[in-house]
Amino acid sequence: MTESDVESLLRRPDIAAIEADNFPKHTPLKGVLLNDTRIVRFRAGDIVVREGDYGNSAFLVLEGSLRVVLAPELPQSLLGRQQTGKKGFFEALSQLWTNSTVPEVRDISRYQGQGLRGGSDSANARVFLQDVPAVLDRHRTAKLEDGALFGELAALGRVPRTATIFAEQEATLLEIRWQGLRELRKYDEGWRRMIDQRYRENALKTHLQESIMFSRLDENALQSVVDKVLFETYGAFDWNVAFQKQRQSGNAKEPVIARQGEYPDGVLMIRAGFARVSVKHGNGERTLTYLGAGDHFGLGELYAAWKNPDIPDIALYTTLTALGYVDVIRVPAPILEEHVFPFMEQPTSTTMDIASKPVADDAMMEWAVEERFINATRSMVIDLERCVRCDDCVRACASTHGGNPRFRRHGRTFDNIMVANACMHCADPVCMIGCPTGAIHRTVETGIVVINDLTCIGCATCANSCPYNNIAMVAIRTKDGHTIADPNTGKPIFKATKCDFCDSNPGGPACVRACPYGALRRVHFREFNPAGAG
Ligand code: SF4
Numbered sequence: 001m002t003e004s005d006v007e008s009l010l011r012r013p014d015i016a017a018i019e020a021d022n023f024p025k026h027t028p029l030k031g032v033l034l035n036d037t038r039i040v041r042f043r044a045g046d047i048v049v050r051e052g053d054y055g056n057s058a059f060l061v062l063e064g065s066l067r068v069v070l071a072p073e074l075p076q077s078l079l080g081r082q083q084t085g086k087k088g089f090f091e092a093l094s095q096l097w098t099n100s101t102v103p104e105v106r107d108i109s110r111y112q113g114q115g116l117r118g119g120s121d122s123a124n125a126r127v128f129l130q131d132v133p134a135v136l137d138r139h140r141t142a143k144l145e146d147g148a149l150f151g152e153l154a155a156l157g158r159v160p161r162t163a164t165i166f167a168e169q170e171a172t173l174l175e176i177r178w179q180g181l182r183e184l185r186k187y188d189e190g191w192r193r194m195i196d197q198r199y200r201e202n203a204l205k206t207h208l209q210e211s212i213m214f215s216r217l218d219e220n221a222l223q224s225v226v227d228k229v230l231f232e233t234y235g236a237f238d239w240n241v242a243f244q245k246q247r248q249s250g251n252a253k254e255p256v257i258a259r260q261g262e263y264p265d266g267v268l269m270i271r272a273g274f275a276r277v278s279v280k281h282g283n284g285e286r287t288l289t290y291l292g293a294g295d296h297f298g299l300g301e302l303y304a305a306w307k308n309p310d311i312p313d314i315a316l317y318t319t320l321t322a323l324g325y326v327d328v329i330r331v332p333a334p335i336l337e338e339h340v341f342p343f344m345e346q347p348t349s350t351t352m353d354i355a356s357k358p359v360a361d362d363a364m365m366e367w368a369v370e371e372r373f374i375n376a377t378r379s380m381v382i383d384l385e386r387c388v389r390c391d392d393c394v395r396a397c398a399s400t401h402g403g404n405p406r407f408r409r410h411g412r413t414f415d416n417i418m419v420a421n422a423c424m425h426c427a428d429p430v431c432m433i434g435c436p437t438g439a440i441h442r443t444v445e446t447g448i449v450v451i452n453d454l455t456c457i458g459c460a461t462c463a464n465s466c467p468y469n470n471i472a473m474v475a476i477r478t479k480d481g482h483t484i485a486d487p488n489t490g491k492p493i494f495k496a497t498k499c500d501f502c503d504s505n506p507g508g509p510a511c512v513r514a515c516p517y518g519a520l521r522r523v524h525f526r527e528f529n530p531a532g533a534g
Pocket residue numbers: 422423424425426428429430431432449465466467468469470471498
């Protein structure tokens with residue numbers, strides 16, 4: 001973005017309407033436009049955002065026209081994703097003797113150009129629709145034109161994109177990074193109203209209805225809740241970058257969302273991300289548990305205050321801090337007193353129960369939170385007391401992936417528990433932010449995070465983002481062992497690889513099935529019980 005780009009942007013009525021005087025000196029509007037936005041041009045057919053992708057930016061249409069695909073969804077193959085489906089029994093069996101002894105062998109005839117590009121030009125590596133008229137014919141779409149804003153809910157709320165949008169004709173868009181979007185919402189009343197209004201209309205109602213607190217409300221009552229709740233975000237969207245540094249320095253910073261001893265003015269509902277619940281303990285804090293999407297904080301205290309008006313100043317029992325980026329909905333107390341408390345029982349306080357346990361019992365939880373393993377939905381944990389280091393798990397993984405193991409039997413340990421370096425298929429998969437071709441994605445059927453080898457251009461954005469170093473970049477080769485090179489640059493082609501939870505294998509993860517001592521498990525960290533099954 002140049003100074004003259006910013007000047008020409010400021011001449012557009014929708015940008016000129018932003019009140020520059022409301023921006024503080026340290027964050028002037030011009031600075032936000034200069035540093036947190038860029039102008040991007042798309043050709044007809046280019047996919048701008050894909051349904052299911054995670055994104056950290058929103059887009060304002062400056063020129064041209066785009067289409068939102070409403071129904072039916074575009075086939076996964078058109079979005080640059082891999083075709084899913086389990087291997088047949090004989091196919092799964094035959095891989096045991098058809099694997100190559102050369103590592104990372106690829107049949108280049110399958111790439112058809114796309115995946116044979118090197119990663120240096122990731123900004124221009126887009127998946128595009130070859131036949132736009134056919135797509136318009138077969139799918140119901142809505143048009144987006146000059147001045148339309150889209151993608152802001154996914155960018156601020158850290159939730160997947162809800163629709164695929166492509167350029168119908170050549171289009172010029174202003175891409176606004178989440179930081180810029182946050183500043184515009186913070187300092188400009190018009191943008192705040194627009195973003196909040198769209199959020200209330202498009203996402204909030206559904207989210208509230210999923211909560212047991214609001215699921216029984218009729219349409220009118222629900223609407224009055226929707227109108228009054230507040231949205232807040234804590235921490236940095238790209239928390240993984242800071243976390244990687246903090247992990248080395250051991251100096252983590254966690255913004256406080258609510259503090260023990262303060263009077264609660266509402267219930268906090270976590271919409272995305274994770275937050276730590278702790279109590280004061282000596283000069284420090286003791287972690288009791290962590291909260292994720294769908295959990296709430298402060299309900300017990302607010303209910304007790306409402307039920308016992310004679311007891312003054314019932315304060316928060318615990319402190320809530322952001323672990324990374326957290327998107328929170330604050331439901332004000334009067335709303336709960338009117339629509340929820342009269343119809344509910346005293347909520348049980350699990351945090352108080354946990355607080356009465358011996359401190360030693362929390363050590364594992366403390367460790368998992370510090371290491372952010374709480375992000376894991378399918379973490380590979382190995383009980384080192386049972387493991388005899390035979391490496392059968394690694395060999396089974398290699399046999400299932402063309403002779404190439406997709407994890408290392410190595411990782412961080414706590415007592416006898418090791419979390420191996422294998423993709424954990426995170427609840428908050430930061431690796432998926434910024435992949436230029438959408439090659440890394442969640443499968444629709446199982447939610448596993450996989451990489452489409454055919455559309456991966458080896459840019460390493462995902463590998464650099466994974467906070468757990470669970471993605472490896474590998475040079476690909478022909479059957480006879482020669483590295484395959486980019487036809488334009490002559491440089492070796494790399495592909496991103498990682499554990500895919502044996503998604504296409506009929507029997508599930510080969511590593512688990514291969515372990516003769518039952519030492520290896522794949523666990524959701526929330527339900528993980530080191531002593532038993534889970
Ligand atoms: S690659 Fe890393 S960030 Fe992505 S899902 Fe796996 S462990 Fe999580």
